[in-house]
Amino acid sequence: MTEILWGSLITVYPFFSGIAAGAYIVSILPVLFKREELKEFSLLALLIAWATLITAPIPLVFHLGSPWRAGNIFIFPQSTSPMALFGYLWIIFLIISTTTIIIYNWFSNTAWFRSTVTALSVIGIVISILFSGYVGFIFGSTKSKELWYTPIVPISFVLSAIVSGAALVGLLYILIWRISRLRIDIQALNSLRKIIWWTLLLDVVFVSSEFIVKTYHPAAVWRPLSELFFRHLGLSYLGIQLIIGGIIPLIVLLFKKSISSPSIMSLMSILILAGVFAYRWNLIIGGQLVIEASPYVYTTISYVVGLLGEGGILWITSIFLVWAFLLSLALVIFPRWKVEVKLHD
Amino acid sequence: MVELAESRFIKLQEELPRLFNRWIEKKSANPRWVMVIDLTRCVGCYSCQASCKMENGVPYEYFRTHVEVIERGTYPNVRRVFLPRLCNHCDNPSCVPVCPVGATYKREDGIVVVDYERCIGCGYCVQACPYGARYSNPETGTVDKCDYCLHKLSDGEVPACVSNCMGGARIFGDVNDPESPVSKVLSSKAVATLKPETGNDPRVYYVGLEEATKIGPGEAIVINPKVGGVIRT
Numbered sequence A: 001m002t003e004i005l006w007g008s009l010i011t012v013y014p015f016f017s018g019i020a021a022g023a024y025i026v027s028i029l030p031v032l033f034k035r036e037e038l039k040e041f042s043l044l045a046l047l048i049a050w051a052t053l054i055t056a057p058i059p060l061v062f063h064l065g066s067p068w069r070a071g072n073i074f075i076f077p078q079s080t081s082p083m084a085l086f087g088y089l090w091i092i093f094l095i096i097s098t099t100t101i102i103i104y105n106w107f108s109n110t111a112w113f114r115s116t117v118t119a120l121s122v123i124g125i126v127i128s129i130l131f132s133g134y135v136g137f138i139f140g141s142t143k144s145k146e147l148w149y150t151p152i153v154p155i156s157f158v159l160s161a162i163v164s165g166a167a168l169v170g171l172l173y174i175l176i177w178r179i180s181r182l183r184i185d186i187q188a189l190n191s192l193r194k195i196i197w198w199t200l201l202l203d204v205v206f207v208s209s210e211f212i213v214k215t216y217h218p219a220a221v222w223r224p225l226s227e228l229f230f231r232h233l234g235l236s237y238l239g240i241q242l243i244i245g246g247i248i249p250l251i252v253l254l255f256k257k258s259i260s261s262p263s264i265m266s267l268m269s270i271l272i273l274a275g276v277f278a279y280r281w282n283l284i285i286g287g288q289l290v291i292e293a294s295p296y297v298y299t300t301i302s303y304v305v306g307l308l309g310e311g312g313i314l315w316i317t318s319i320f321l322v323w324a325f326l327l328s329l330a331l332v333i334f335p336r337w338k339v340e341v342k343l344h345d
Numbered sequence B: 001m002v003e004l005a006e007s008r009f010i011k012l013q014e015e016l017p018r019l020f021n022r023w024i025e026k027k028s029a030n031p032r033w034v035m036v037i038d039l040t041r042c043v044g045c046y047s048c049q050a051s052c053k054m055e056n057g058v059p060y061e062y063f064r065t066h067v068e069v070i071e072r073g074t075y076p077n078v079r080r081v082f083l084p085r086l087c088n089h090c091d092n093p094s095c096v097p098v099c100p101v102g103a104t105y106k107r108e109d110g111i112v113v114v115d116y117e118r119c120i121g122c123g124y125c126v127q128a129c130p131y132g133a134r135y136s137n138p139e140t141g142t143v144d145k146c147d148y149c150l151h152k153l154s155d156g157e158v159p160a161c162v163s164n165c166m167g168g169a170r171i172f173g174d175v176n177d178p179e180s181p182v183s184k185v186l187s188s189k190a191v192a193t194l195k196p197e198t199g200n201d202p203r204v205y206y207v208g209l210e211e212a213t214k215i216g217p218g219e220a221i222v223i224n225p226k227v228g229g230v231i232r233t
């Protein structure tokens, strides 16, 4: 049986959980690190984190062999399993982000507002880093897969989570503000550009050094890996993940001028998001494309996404639509993000 | 002649469980089930693969145990080695700690099992096993793997692959009992385990493993029913 077990649905999950964590981190920077200029879109970032967080487990649950038993992860969590952490981190993260949104929307005039939001943000930043890092740990601790088994994976998952969350915040900030005919704050955008640039730089350095180290692996290990990198994942790894989603945005965003045109910033955000999605894809799918035909005899297989059926393009599109619906709903039921902007203006 | 051989073989098949039963009655109080596969006796008949599928209702294209064929050398000096594979019931299994719901565990008697009522079918254990011993069963929504035919074992019988092994290559028993067939083989022959560097402490032992695993580039081709096609080293 040469089908891979964790298909496209599983790649959507870390993409979403990363965005949730990244957008949340952007949202609390004004509170924890006094980055006042980021207040402009901190509530928008929080709503993005919230909608993405709710959407994240959908592909996971659908992928389970017995989805009706998903609750077992809360009832019988095994402490040694990184995957068992999921349920608890997700619940805590959801409670923290929902509470923060409610406080911002309806209790911002109270005496305890600031101290409560600060306390929630302190817990929140730890949880969000753990939430994006634990997914990387699931892969990084799996010694049976040559591509996964590296301590770099959890770190680069956290970094790429921040990059993707910040990029999506930037993209939606420009989009929603333009639709709402609000003035785009260049200073805020510039601050976001710097965050994205430095984190993306670290991420690209980590991932590329990992790649370079792999080329020095023993021939028997490197042979199937090279086939993987240059044949099966040629476009998505070298093309989308490293060049389109990494090197090009790094060059463009190096210059402050790039944000003078919101269209360029939007385009760079899209490229970065494509790159991060490609990273999830290359790691998860790619790791399973190298198989052992017999001890120490490796070969590679291919994976093609279908249109229909589990994990098909239709499924993935539906999950993205659910996410868009939830975000639109959040923007309507938690309207403070607009008021906050006006106050700031 | 053929009929005589056939009838003797059938008799032997019927006799084996009874012999095992008698031996099991004398077994030690704390059995520790272990399998030894003598590759020098394996004839590559696939009886174990087929009987396991039948005994355990393993779906089409999936396997609890399978036989890999390794063809070595160049014509006319060629040789085939058969490598039967199954769960190694490791002492330090990778599949157990990763299970988010504790649905897979190692029993006192050494058998690594799956609790089919608790398993959510996440597939993490399948990914974690460095021996490719598990599969996700599309018919049950859980994972599945060799459990040494637990249902037969509790009835005092040997696993299906053992009773159907026509070459007598699969030897099964309680390693805590010095009189058991496995103990005798383990004390008399040089054995090795698959990929010991995984640190899993596999507990399926092989006699004559070197020929099946020490293969240099271009030295052999491999046929594996799980992978399909012929793979050149």
Ligand code: SF4
Pocket (backbone or CB within 6 Å): B086, B087, B088, B089, B090, B093, B094, B095, B096, B112, B128, B129, B130, B131, B132, B133, B134, B145, B200
């Ligand atoms: S061979 Fe794989 S499935 Fe069997 S016990 Fe070892 S790690 Fe677990």
Ligand code: SF4
Pocket (backbone or CB within 6 Å): B098, B099, B100, B101, B102, B103, B104, B114, B118, B119, B120, B121, B122, B123, B124, B125, B126, B142, B143
């Ligand atoms: S597939 Fe089942 S046994 Fe395997 S890790 Fe998931 S829940 Fe545990």
